[in-house]
Amino acid sequence: MHRNPGPESPIGIFDSGVGGLTVVKAVRHALPGERILYFGDTARVPYGPKSQVTIRRYAEDDTQALLRHQPKMIIVACNTVSALALDVVEHAADPLPVLGVLEAGATLAVEVTKNRRIGVIGTQATVCSNAYAYAINRLDPQIEVFSRACPLFVPLAEEGMVNDEATRLIARQYLLPLVGEGIDTLVLGCTHYPILRRVIEETVGPAVRIIDSAEAVATRTETMLMKAGMLASRTEPPVPHLMVSDLPQKFGSLYRLFMDSEMPDVELVEV
Amino acid sequence: MHRNPGPESPIGIFDSGVGGLTVVKAVRHALPGERILYFGDTARVPYGPKSQVTIRRYAEDDTQALLRHQPKMIIVACNTVSALALDVVEHAADPLPVLGVLEAGATLAVEVTKNRRIGVIGTQATVCSNAYAYAINRLDPQIEVFSRACPLFVPLAEEGMVNDEATRLIARQYLLPLVGEGIDTLVLGCTHYPILRRVIEETVGPAVRIIDSAEAVATRTETMLMKAGMLASRTEPPVPHLMVSDLPQKFGSLYRLFMDSEMPDVELVEV
Numbered sequence: 001m002h003r004n005p006g007p008e009s010p011i012g013i014f015d016s017g018v019g020g021l022t023v024v025k026a027v028r029h030a031l032p033g034e035r036i037l038y039f040g041d042t043a044r045v046p047y048g049p050k051s052q053v054t055i056r057r058y059a060e061d062d063t064q065a066l067l068r069h070q071p072k073m074i075i076v077a078c079n080t081v082s083a084l085a086l087d088v089v090e091h092a093a094d095p096l097p098v099l100g101v102l103e104a105g106a107t108l109a110v111e112v113t114k115n116r117r118i119g120v121i122g123t124q125a126t127v128c129s130n131a132y133a134y135a136i137n138r139l140d141p142q143i144e145v146f147s148r149a150c151p152l153f154v155p156l157a158e159e160g161m162v163n164d165e166a167t168r169l170i171a172r173q174y175l176l177p178l179v180g181e182g183i184d185t186l187v188l189g190c191t192h193y194p195i196l197r198r199v200i201e202e203t204v205g206p207a208v209r210i211i212d213s214a215e216a217v218a219t220r221t222e223t224m225l226m227k228a229g230m231l232a233s234r235t236e237p238p239v240p241h242l243m244v245s246d247l248p249q250k251f252g253s254l255y256r257l258f259m260d261s262e263m264p265d266v267e268l269v270e271v
Numbered sequence: 272m273h274r275n276p277g278p279e280s281p282i283g284i285f286d287s288g289v290g291g292l293t294v295v296k297a298v299r300h301a302l303p304g305e306r307i308l309y310f311g312d313t314a315r316v317p318y319g320p321k322s323q324v325t326i327r328r329y330a331e332d333d334t335q336a337l338l339r340h341q342p343k344m345i346i347v348a349c350n351t352v353s354a355l356a357l358d359v360v361e362h363a364a365d366p367l368p369v370l371g372v373l374e375a376g377a378t379l380a381v382e383v384t385k386n387r388r389i390g391v392i393g394t395q396a397t398v399c400s401n402a403y404a405y406a407i408n409r410l411d412p413q414i415e416v417f418s419r420a421c422p423l424f425v426p427l428a429e430e431g432m433v434n435d436e437a438t439r440l441i442a443r444q445y446l447l448p449l450v451g452e453g454i455d456t457l458v459l460g461c462t463h464y465p466i467l468r469r470v471i472e473e474t475v476g477p478a479v480r481i482i483d484s485a486e487a488v489a490t491r492t493e494t495m496l497m498k499a500g501m502l503a504s505r506t507e508p509p510v511p512h513l514m515v516s517d518l519p520q521k522f523g524s525l526y527r528l529f530m531d532s533e534m535p536d537v538e539l540v541e542v
Contacts, residue, residue, distance in 0.1 A: 043321065050314065051517065124521065151430060155423050166444075169437040246322065250395065 005072035005096070007230045010035035010241065011221065012071030014062040017045035018251070019154075019191030020077030021258035023101060024240055026194075026218035027075070031225070033234035036241065039065045041271060043246035047080040048125025059085035061271040063092040065243060072230055075217055076100040077191055079122060083131030097224060104220050105187050105213030106135035112209050113185040116143045119178040119208070122189030124149040132189050146181045150174045150190075157195035158250075160257050167196065171203040179204050187211045195257065242266045276343035276367070278501045281306035281512065282492065283342030285333040288316035289522070290425075290462030291348030292529035294372060295511055297465075297489035298346070302496070304505035307512065310336045312542060314517035318351040319396025330356035332542040334363040336514060343501055346488055347371040348462055350393060354402030368495060375491045376458050376484030377406035383480050384456040387414045390449040390479070393460030395420040403460050417452045421445045421461075428466035429521075431528050438467065442474040450475050458482045466528065513537045 011034050013023055024038050041047075041062055047055050059081045066074055074093050076082045081089065082100035090098045109118050120132040126149075133145040152170050161167045178186065186208050188194060194212050201210055225231045244251070244266055255263035282305050284294055295309050312318075312333055318326050330352045337345055345364050347353045352360065353371035361369045380389050391403040397420075404416035423441050432438045449457065457479050459465060465483050472481055496502045515522070515537055526534035 045320075049316075049517065152423070152426050155426050159422060164440070166437040166440040169435070169440070173435075173437075246320065 005070055007072070007232050008035070008234070009070055009072035010037040011073055011075065012037045012039070012066035012069070013075040013077050014039040014041070014066055015077040015191060016041050016047040016058075016080065018042065018254045018258060021255065022191050022194045022214040023075060023077035023217060025259050026212070026214040027221060028237060028240070030218040030222050031231070032237045033232045035232065035238045037066060037069050037071055037243070038240055039243045039269070040245070042244045042251070043271070046123075046125075047078060048123050052084050055080060056085040056088050059088045060092055063089045065269055065271060067093065069241070071096065073097045073099070073221070073225070075221060077214070077217075079126045079131075079189055079191065079213075080129075083126065083129045097228075099217055099220055099224070101191065101213045101217045102131055102189070103135055104217035105189065105211055106132055107139065108216040108219075109185050109187045109211045110136055110139045110143065112211065113143065115182065115184045116140070117181060117183045117185075118143055118145050119181070119183035119186040120145060120147045120189045121150045121153070121174065121178075121186065121193065122147070123154065124151055126189050132187060146178050146183055148174055148178055150193075153196055154190065154192045157192040158254060158257075162196060162198065167199050168203065171196070171199050175200065175203045179208065183208060185209050185211060188213060239264045243269045245269060245271045276341055278343070278503050279306070279505070280341055280343035281308040282344055282346065283308045283310070283337035283340070284346040284348050285310040285312070285337055286348040286462060287312050287318040287329075287351065289313065289525045289529060292526065293462050293465045293485040294346060294348035294488060296530055297483070297485040298492055299508060299511070301489040301493050302502070303508045304503045306503065306509045308337060308340050308342055308514070309511055310514045310540070311516070313515045313522070314542070317394075317396075318349060319394050323355050326351060327356040327359050329542075330359040331363055334360045336540055336542060338364065340512070342367065344368045344370070344492070344496070346492060348485070348488075350397045350402075350460055350462065350484075351400075354397065354400045368499075370488055370491055370495070372462065372484045372488045373402055373460070374406055375488035376460060376482055377403055378410065379487040379490075380456050380458045380482045381407055381410045381414065383482060384414065386453065386455045387411070388452060388454045388456075389414055389416050390452070390454035390457040391416060391418045391460045392421045392424070392445065392449075392457065392464065393418070394425065395422055397460050403458060417449050417454055419445055419449055421464075424467055425461065425463045428463040429525060429528075433467060433469065438470050439474065442467070442470050446471065446474045450479065454479060456480045456482060459484060510535045514540045516540060516542045
């Protein structure tokens with residue numbers, strides 16, 4: 001069905017909306033020569049509050065949207081899909097390799113923690129799913145995980161309120177209880193949160209190491225492609241190929257906020 | 272098809288999610304003897320960013336969910352449906368009377384303003400649809416409407432941050448430019464916003480009259496039922512009949528926040 005992908009084939013990345021652009025940015029930073037194919041299911045965002053059956057159906061659709069463009073691998077930038085439907089993506093994409101943002105973040109956090117007390121922040125849905133704690137404890141059952149939902153962080157990021165007193169106050173309210181638990185590592189378990197990284201870092205202080213799952217998955221991508229001899233040979237950074245299922249208001253300004261660059265053309269696809 | 276509804280039949284109210292509970296609360300306050308039937312389409316919230324075709328299909332589904340329980344009238348508590356699909360509801364519910372929250376708020380604002388400068392706040396989708404400005408100018412083309420999207424107000428309300436410094440800072444950022452335009456009337460064009468009414472009032476000051484669309488639609492409901500001889504004769508406030516399409520996390524605490532009372536049983540319906 002598919003032609004065999006080669007080193008010059010694109011890396012496919014999908015998310016439920018715009019948040020996965022932080023993963024695009026991290027992958028471009030780590031691997032500037034790679035072609036990137038991004039699908040954001042902006043018509044059906046957010047996935048978090050939906051049932052598992054629905055999320056698994058969406059994960060299949062999203063994977064198919066990428067497969068039509070012959071990627072060499074797939075990165076699941078959506079924490080919800082990583083938690084509840086990674087096997088659906090693996091099955092649909094077989095034999096292509098699949099990396100999930102959640103497992104990458106959890107693995108790096110386990111490597112980094114010294115006192116085995118890890119904080120995880122995410123949306124209500126991610127925190128309630130307990131998926132990070134599960135992934136972390138599968139690697140090391142001794143680690144204590146302290147989770148906290150931060151529902152205001154996504155709209156604060158989308159409003160571009162990255163350096164506001166209101167954001168600092170809210171960050172203190174969400175994060176100081178975790179600091180009080182003595183964590184030495186904090187996982188940003190939502191793709192939007194890197195936008196607020198500076199405020200988050202200031203709030204938790206220098207003793208807490210921040211794990212950005214987007215950066216973690218970019219590092220793993222690099223390692224994996226290198227081992228497989230599938231790194232692209234380009235040196236010029238190609239423009240990402242963007243696909244969305246609905247063109248949301250403010251998409252252009254969100255793109256600039258997430259990517260620090262002007263938005264290229266966007267393809268509207270039906271799912 | 273339907274039995275003829277009588278004065279003791281319920282008032283049907285629907286919204287895309289929990290926000291419409293502010294309308295339930297206002298109607299119960301104005302008409303404590305009425306039975307209330309509420310449907311919140313919590314599986315498909317939010318409607319705002321979706322296409323008009325999809326919103327019109329959802330409006331039909333929501334109306335049918337209420338019609339199965341033989342209401343005597345229908346209140347559209349959802350600003351998005353009021354703006355884009357009120358005719359769909361009217362057609363499906365015919366010959367029952369239908370009231371939309373948007374028209375009720377717009378009409379009251381036009382009655383109240385003295386200097387003909389009205390502010391409207393709502394979600395990005397409501398503000399971009401320009402529906403309040405259109406409804407207001409249809410009643411009085413001389414009125415100047417100043418709109419502002421306040422995307423953080425819904426999550427701040429849902430977090431219960433009704434008396435926080437962060438909320439005050441954000442309210443100032445959103446509302447002071449409207450006050451600077453010399454408005455004398457401010458429409459709360461989103462069903463969540465009454466939760467933050469105190470902060471909003473403090474921010475805009477006593478010279479600006481707040482129009483709560485939920486209260487406005489409750490007043491119109493009372494007038495309409497009275498004229499039609501359809502007011503219920505009960506004196507004991509009956510427990511609302513709640514239906515949702517998905518049971519969201521935190522539904523119980525949101526219900527308490529919106530209604531100031533404990534949540535009754537909730538029926539899960541498929542749409």
